Amino acid sequence: xxxxxxxxxxxxxxxxxxxxxxxxxxxVRPPDHVDAARCRSCGAIRIGNAWTHVxxxxxxxxxxxxxxxxxxxxKEVRFLHAAREEDANNLSLDxxxxxxxxxxxxxxxxxxxxRLKPSLCETCTKQKSRYFQGILQVxxxxxxxxxxxxxxxxxFVQARVDRARGAGEFVSRLxxxxxxxxxxxxxxxxxxxxxxxxAGTFGGAVTTSPKLFGQRGGKEIYRVTSLVRxxxxxxxxxxxHKHAVSEVLRVAGFVTIRDLASGEARRFKARDLRGxxxxxxxxxxxxxxxxxxxxxxxxxxxxxxTQSVSTRDxxxxxxxxxxxDDAAYVSALPxxxxxx
Ligand SMILES: [Zn+2]
Ligand SMILES: [Zn+2]
Numbered sequence: 001x002x003x004x005x006x007x008x009x010x011x012x013x014x015x016x017x018x019x020x021x022x023x024x025x026x027x028v029r030p031p032d033h034v035d036a037a038r039c040r041s042c043g044a045i046r047i048g049n050a051w052t053h054v055x056x057x058x059x060x061x062x063x064x065x066x067x068x069x070x071x072x073x074x075k076e077v078r079f080l081h082a083a084r085e086e087d088a089n090n091l092s093l094d095x096x097x098x099x100x101x102x103x104x105x106x107x108x109x110x111x112x113x114x115r116l117k118p119s120l121c122e123t124c125t126k127q128k129s130r131y132f133q134g135i136l137q138v139x140x141x142x143x144x145x146x147x148x149x150x151x152x153x154x155x156f157v158q159a160r161v162d163r164a165r166g167a168g169e170f171v172s173r174l175x176x177x178x179x180x181x182x183x184x185x186x187x188x189x190x191x192x193x194x195x196x197x198x199a200g201t202f203g204g205a206v207t208t209s210p211k212l213f214g215q216r217g218g219k220e221i222y223r224v225t226s227l228v229r230x231x232x233x234x235x236x237x238x239x240x241h242k243h244a245v246s247e248v249l250r251v252a253g254f255v256t257i258r259d260l261a262s263g264e265a266r267r268f269k270a271r272d273l274r275g276x277x278x279x280x281x282x283x284x285x286x287x288x289x290x291x292x293x294x295x296x297x298x299x300x301x302x303x304x305x306t307q308s309v310s311t312r313d314x315x316x317x318x319x320x321x322x323x324x325d326d327a328a329y330v331s332a333l334p335x336x337x338x339x340x
Pocket of ligand 2: 039040041042043044120121122123124125
């Protein structure tokens with residue numbers, strides 16, 4: 001085939017050789033600049049209509065594609081680019097647009113500036129306006145939260161919400177009150193999920209109470225308060241439950257307590273341990289010995305007082321001892337598992 005323009009022999013597209021085709025048709029119309037909104041609070045980048053949490057590196061090809069459509073007769077175009085930072089909000093782009101039309105592949109090169117416009121995404125706008133729908137309350141059952149619980153629950157909730165940030169979830173306010181925590185969260189669903197997860201991790205029971213808040217478009221709007229009550233005790237606590245003295249082994253989800261005399265461990269729902277009461281107890285490492293009468297005994301390391309060990313199957317040797325006013329037991333927990 002001969003090119004109708006220059007007469008050169010070779011493959012043609014619409015009668016033109018590749019060189020002549022390229023002088024008549026460009027793959028894209030090079031833009032002066034590509035603009036993109038970037039949230040100055042969370043760094044999300046607006047791509048199309050969506051605020052997206054991606055690295056700038058991953059966003060650039062999407063932004064170019066968005067801003068630079070192919071010109072007819074090219075229907076598809078792929079981009080190769082190199083980006084160089086000019087300053088915090090401007091990058092210079094060196095772009096090659098590769099278009100395909102029938103058998104012809106044509107590459108056009110252009111330069112453009114990518115301008116990142118500092119703005120505020122929808123989620124951050126709502127969060128900064130202190131918008132909330134649901135409330136998550138975390139309390140202790142019949143007690144205040146310990147400072148360590150306050151810290152760990154805060155960190156846990158924050159990490160969980162940060163992961164849901166891309167879905168527009170956030171905490172707009174956090175109050176530390178009445179020995180507990182109140183989180184004001186973006187949706188009722190988030191409040192409920194967080195309550196379940198806090199209870200699953202730290203133990204405790206969840207109750208939810210919806211309150212009619214208003215109407216919008218004929219629909220009733222509810223605010224749901226999800227309340228987690230953490231168990232009345234913590235790992236390492238010693239409790240009296242149904243006349244048996246037990247130590248608390250686990251409080252995640254269910255509460256596992258171990259009868260210190262029989263050594264048997266059992267799981268309870270937190271609410272089924274409401275009748276259990278804490279017993280003052282010390283915990284220390286000691287060497288158990290067999291007395292002349294054949295009992296296993298332990299000495300208090302400070303007072304020197306000796307008590308017989310009431311735990312079945314206790315044997316001489318080093319052990320972690322649970323010491324109450326009227327008995328000594330062998331603990332199944334390591335020394336450092338106690339007390340928050
Ligand atoms: Zn030609
Ligand atoms: Zn944002």
